[in-house]
Amino acid sequence: MIKRLVAVLFSVFALILAVGCGQNSNSNTTNSKVKVVTSFNAMTEFVQAVGGDKVEVATIIPDGTEPHDFELKAEDIKSLSSAKVFVYNGLGMEPWAEKAIESAKNDKLVSVVASKGVETIKNTDEEEIKEHGAEDPHTWLSLKNAVIEVNNVKDALVKADPSNKDYYEKNAKDYVAKLEALQKDYAQKFATVAHKDFVTGHAAFAYLCRDFGLEQQSVEDVFAEGEPNAAQLAELVEFAKSHGIKTIFAEEMASPEVSKTLAAEVGAKVETIYTMESKEDDKSYLQRMGDNLSKIYESLK
Known part of the structure; x- marks a missing residue:
C-alpha cells in the first residue's frame, strides 16, 4: 500500500515537474525573441521584413499621429529601457530620439539611424532649416533608400542577435530583391x-x-x-x-x-x-x- 502511494505521489510530482518545465520552455521561447522598438510604421515594416518570427516589435508613434507633431512620453522611454534594438529614421524626423536613448539608460541597447548612408537632399527654406535641420528626412519614401535602410536594420539585428545572422541576412536579401524589382519596373x-x-x-x-x-x-x-x-x-x-x-x-x-x-x-x-x-x-x-x-x-x- 505504501509503495503504491509513493508511486502515485512520484507520478504526480513528475507530471507537475513536466508541466512546469513546459511552461518555462514556452516562456523562454517567447523571451528569446529580440525586442525591437521602432519610431513609426515604415521602420516597423522594415524590421518585420528582416526579423520575421525572431523579433517582437513595438512602435512608439501611434498610427494616425503625425510624426512631426509627436511628443515623447514616459512609457516610451520605459519601453526602450528593456529593448535590445531601437530603429529610427533620423534626419530630424524624430528630434526626441537621442534624448530617449540617453534617458532609457540601457547600455545593451543597439540603436540604429536607418537613414545612415543615404545621400540626403538639403532643405533650402531658412525657416525649415532653423526649426528642423538642413536635410529632408523623408528618405524611406524612396525604394533606393529603403534598400539602405533595410540593410541598416539587418546589421543592427545581427549585432544584437548574432546567432541568427544567416536568417536575418536571407530575409534582408529577399526583401531587397522585391524593392529593387519594383524600382526597376517603374524606372x-x-x-x-x-x-x-x-x-x-x-x-x-x-x-x-x-x-x-x-x-x-x-x-x-x-x-x-x-x-x-x-x-x-x-x-x-x-x-x-x-x-x-x-x-x-x-x-x-x-x-x-x-x-x-x-x-x-x-x-x-x-x-x-x-x-x-x-x-x-x-x-x-x-x-x-x-x-x-x-x-x-x-x-x-
Missing part, C-alpha cells in the same frame, strides 16, 4: 512619360522624385506645417493649369481639405497617396509604394 515606366510634374499635399516625395526624374509641387511644406496663403494657392493653381495637372494627391494627415480646394480650382481629381508614417488600409510597405507609383504614373500619362 522603365517613368522613362516613357513626357510630363514629369505632379502636385501633392505634403512635400514628402523629393527622394522618390530623384529616383525617377520627377518633380513635385506641394500644397504644404516638407514638414506639413502650414497651409498656403492666397498668393501661394494662386501660384499653385496657375502651375496646375499651365502643366495640365489632372490629379492632386493628398495624404490623410497633411490637410487633405486644402488639396481638395486646389483640385476644385483646376478641375482635377483628388487621389490618396501614402507616406507610410502610419499603417493604412491594411497594406504593406511594398503594396502602398506600388500604389503610390501606379497612381503617379497614371497621372503623368
Whole structure:
C-alpha cells in the first residue's frame, strides 16, 4: 500500500515537474525573441521584413499621429529601457530620439539611424532649416533608400542577435530583391512619360522624385506645417493649369481639405497617396509604394 502511494505521489510530482518545465520552455521561447522598438510604421515594416518570427516589435508613434507633431512620453522611454534594438529614421524626423536613448539608460541597447548612408537632399527654406535641420528626412519614401535602410536594420539585428545572422541576412536579401524589382519596373515606366510634374499635399516625395526624374509641387511644406496663403494657392493653381495637372494627391494627415480646394480650382481629381508614417488600409510597405507609383504614373500619362 505504501509503495503504491509513493508511486502515485512520484507520478504526480513528475507530471507537475513536466508541466512546469513546459511552461518555462514556452516562456523562454517567447523571451528569446529580440525586442525591437521602432519610431513609426515604415521602420516597423522594415524590421518585420528582416526579423520575421525572431523579433517582437513595438512602435512608439501611434498610427494616425503625425510624426512631426509627436511628443515623447514616459512609457516610451520605459519601453526602450528593456529593448535590445531601437530603429529610427533620423534626419530630424524624430528630434526626441537621442534624448530617449540617453534617458532609457540601457547600455545593451543597439540603436540604429536607418537613414545612415543615404545621400540626403538639403532643405533650402531658412525657416525649415532653423526649426528642423538642413536635410529632408523623408528618405524611406524612396525604394533606393529603403534598400539602405533595410540593410541598416539587418546589421543592427545581427549585432544584437548574432546567432541568427544567416536568417536575418536571407530575409534582408529577399526583401531587397522585391524593392529593387519594383524600382526597376517603374524606372522603365517613368522613362516613357513626357510630363514629369505632379502636385501633392505634403512635400514628402523629393527622394522618390530623384529616383525617377520627377518633380513635385506641394500644397504644404516638407514638414506639413502650414497651409498656403492666397498668393501661394494662386501660384499653385496657375502651375496646375499651365502643366495640365489632372490629379492632386493628398495624404490623410497633411490637410487633405486644402488639396481638395486646389483640385476644385483646376478641375482635377483628388487621389490618396501614402507616406507610410502610419499603417493604412491594411497594406504593406511594398503594396502602398506600388500604389503610390501606379497612381503617379497614371497621372503623368
